[in-house]
Amino acid sequence: MNTPIRRVALTVMLMIVALLANLTYIQVIWSDELRAHPRNSRTLTEELARQRGDIIVGNEAVATVVETGDNVYPYQRTYPDGPVYAPITGYYSPAGRTGLERAEDPVLNGSDDRLFVRRLSDLITGRDARGGMVELTINRRMQETAYQMMTDQGLTGSVVAIEPDTGRILTMVSTPTFDPNDLATLDSEARSEAITRLEEDEGRPLHNRAISETQPPGSTFKLLVTAAALENGYTADSAVNPASSIQLPGTNTMLPNFNNNDCGNGRNATLLQAVEESCNVPFGELADELGPEVLQEKAEALGFSDPDLEIPMTVASSELGPMSDRPATFQTGIGQRDVRVTPLQNAMMVATIANEGTRMQPHVVSTIRSPELDELDQTRPDEVEDAMSPQVAQSLTEMMIAAEAHAGGEGQIPGVTIASKTGTAQWGVDPNATNPHAWYVAFAPAEDPQVAVAVLVEAGGNVGQGATGGRVAAPIGRAVIGAGLGGG
Amino acid sequence: MANPVDAASNPGQAAPRPPAMPTRRNTELLLLAFAALLVTIANVLVEANQEQELTSQLLYNGVAFLALFGIAHLAVRKWAPYADPLILPFAALLNGIGLIMIHRIDLARIAAAPERNALVNRQIGWMVVSIVLFVLVLAFVRDHRMMARFGYTCGFVGLFALALPGFLPYSISGAGGAKIWIRIGGAGIQPGEFAKILLLIFFASFLVSKRDLFTVAGRRFLGMEFPRMRDMAPMLLAWAASVGVLVFERDLGTSLLFFGLVLVMIYIATERASWVVIGLSLFAAGCVIAYPLFNHLRVRVLNFLDPLGRLDASDGDSYQLVQSLFGLGTGGIFGTGLGGGRPTLIPAAETDFIISAIGEEIGFVGVAAVLLLYLLLVMRGLRTALAVRDSFGKLMASGLAFIIGLQVFIVVGGATRLIPSTGITAPFLSYGGSSLLANYILIALLLLISDAARRPPPPSKPKPKQAPIAEAHTEMVARPT
DSSP states (O other), X not given: OHHHHHHHHHHHHHHHHHHHHHHHIIXXXXXXXXXXXXXXXXXXXXXXXXXXXXEEETTEEEEEEEEOOXXXXXEEEEOTTHHHHHHHHOOEETTEEOHHHHHTHHHHHTOSGGGHHHHHHHHHHXXXXXXXXXXXXXXHHHHHHHHXXXXXXXXXXXXXXXXXXXXXXXXXXXXXXXXXXXXXXXOHHHHHHHHHHHHHOTTOTTXXXXXTOOBXXXXXXXXXXXXXXXXXXXXXXXXXXXXXXXXXXXXXXXXXXXXXXXXXXXXXXXXXXXXXXXXXXXXXXXXXXXXXXXHHHHHHHTTOSXXXXXXXXXXXXXXXXXXXXXXXXXXXXXXXXXXXXXXXXXXXXXXXXXTTTEEXXXXXXXXXXXXXXXXXEEOOOOEEEEOSOHHHHHHHHHHHHHHHHHHOOSOOOTTOOOEXXXXXXXXXXXXXXXXXXXXXXXXXXXXXXXXXXXXXXGGGTTTGGGOOIIIIIHHHHHHHHHHHHHHO | OOOTTTGGGSTTOOOSSOOOOOXXXXXXXXXXXXXXXXXXXXXXXXXXXXXXXXXXXXXXXXXXXXXXXXXXXXXXHHHOTTSOTTHHHHHHHHHHHHHHHHHHHHHHHHHHOTTSOOHHHHHHHHHHHHHHHHXXXXXXXXXXXXXXXXXXXXXXHHHHHHHHHHHSOHHHHEETTEEOOEEETTEEEOHHHHHHHHHHHHHHHHHHHTHHHXXXXXXXXXXXXXXXXXXXXXXXXXXXXHHHHHHHSOOHHHHHHHHHHHHHHHHHHHOOHHHHHHHHHHHHHHHHHHHHHOHHHHHHHHHHHOTXXXXXXXXXXXXXXXXXXXHHXXXXXXXXXXXXXXXXXXTTTTTTTHHHHHHHHHHHHHHHHHHHHHHHHHHHHHHHHHHOOSHHHHHHHHHHHHHHHHHHHHHHHHHTTSSOXXXXXXXXXXXXXXXXXXHHHHHHHHHHHHHHHHOOOOTTSOOOSSOOGGGOOSSOOOOOO
């Protein structure tokens, strides 16, 4: 009977080996997937039980945690200035996360490699693991100014400001906004109610208009066309078509200037005057003359058509559109037709001009810190591309100074020369009946740019059909510049 | 008489008069103390990770553990002095690990609902009863061969115990769909746990007495000799009983366990692979017939095939299995640390799925250690079967050892999705009185057989010049030339 007993022993061994092999599969190979499975409440509970790191703006947290005294959920995420910074921080809730809470999640929850040494010491000393801190490039005063300006008047839109020579994002406001505290609550009923309310809100407060949505840039796009023209033989004094309107080639459609105004004195006009007065006819013709390839090339040099742009949140790609025939190219030249840009892209464009033509990588995270605020990593200024020569940038700056003088609107800052361009973009199915988007892109001081800003007020703001970039958007941009320069 | 088992420890003893055979009882005591140490350390870890103050429960658990196994050890010293020194410590350590896990699950459950009773104290109570039974078996059985005389009695009682819950109303016998209990008042036992040992004794004695019958050659087919139809009655009976358990008691695990046991015992008794083929064919046929007929079986199989896809299935979701997989996956290689996981998310974590709770908290490394402990325990049992001289002892020991291995395979395989999950306890680990009692009886019987296997013969008996070839069992048996 011993031979069968030995075989039975072998069988039992094989059974245990099969169990071990299967366990190896589950606990070693399959484990990552099981751990990350949305229905695995273990991972989430574990995360909620850990002290998540702060998001810091100017030495104060805009996202931090409070202790609940609860055993299972000892911490709750809280946002001291919730709505002001919501477009940047996003929200962190047991149901999901957006914005920086998502983009910097590994740092904030403590799993990032840069926190490895720290984790190791926690393991040894038995301290509860904590997440790292994320310090932002945002300028508190500018952010709050922009937020106040937008919300006081109940405007829908976005403000983005960039430091031209570093790419640091100083301001990012999107309105209407939301209070991330409503979504971070551990009260699941209140949370799902808030989610439903925000998702059904027609103002789409959960959308970050600064980076997630594109809109027609209108006349602000003329800066791009001008840059291309200056690099292709034009100067500020080159003559352009002064007519009040032209017929688009091969169609009965007219391309008129704003209010059907003449350009210059009506008999002759320069490129400088065309920029200053934002005439449409010359830019339609310039775009046609330069051709789609040149425009596309210039746009890409300025950051268009880059689906991989991250700040570290993902930025929607700005696009020129197909320009399939000559009328389309004409309309593209004045920033209409299929041209779509994010406010961030527009801010990048003026920041590039302000930085003598060198485009810097925009970023919103300045420093990654340990829970004790030791510096672990810092974002260095990163030159992406020489988008235009310093001469072209200088020439554009002069035109923008002239345009600023012509723009009108309130909020000029005494003693500060601003270089700007306004835009009033038509959109919608029936453009003449839809309130236009008002744009303002600018940088200052013109001679030594510290701040570049882009303002978008959607759908006429509080002025309606009569809205223009100068009237609605420019005062906001100037106030933000003022806050930036005043704050040093 | 030669002592093949421990021949190595006495090299060069050419012996008309054998020396005092080492009993290795001190080894056993040392290992038991080591198990107690491990269990206490683990207990401290649990309490520390749960941010409990080190409570008196810790002391209570530790002292209870030491005291109980101290008593068991003394009983072995007295009534089975030559028994294998490893078997009891393995069982004790497994029991201790189970105790830790049950205590740990208690802490989590009580934190969530303070009015709950601590299961660990009841489990310690069951351990006390188990050790008492263990001592009684050692004291009264003394020689395992006497059990062969009660083969038919055991068989009838075992069959009755196995079948009884199936005939009782669900209110007395049911829990979670299966009818495996006999509950009167607050107390309840699972007779199936005891039936497996009783039936094992019956089969061992039956097979030994009728061994010749089964080895009578029948037809040859595919190079194997198959038994005659009429000799297959016991196998068919076992098959019918298994199917009966499956159908009337909805207990997939016990059904599988029982059938697997009979199959292996017949195979060992007859040394014929054809029995295995027949048994597995019958098993396969049973599955094919039962699958479309029984919904609870089908649900288990569907959940096994696609656990993640059936989290919300209306006909019996895979929640428990998926929670088990989540626990194991989250634990990973090294686990979350004792007291650091969330094992209470798995329903029945303290009974059928305790291995998943262990896997979550001490990881693959920990589960592997536990499985190897089981493997070593089974191997010591099978080694006893090899060493013991009488056929009945051989069959008993191999049956007792194999049933532990098979039960581990069924329960762990079920919890880890190697096979469809079945409701069955992990020997020594799981919470549950019947299981613990039955397994300690099982260990006591195994120790008695191993005592018989290693006990030196009475000195008065004249030693034959050469040991019969049949007794040289631990070496390769040389063919007589």
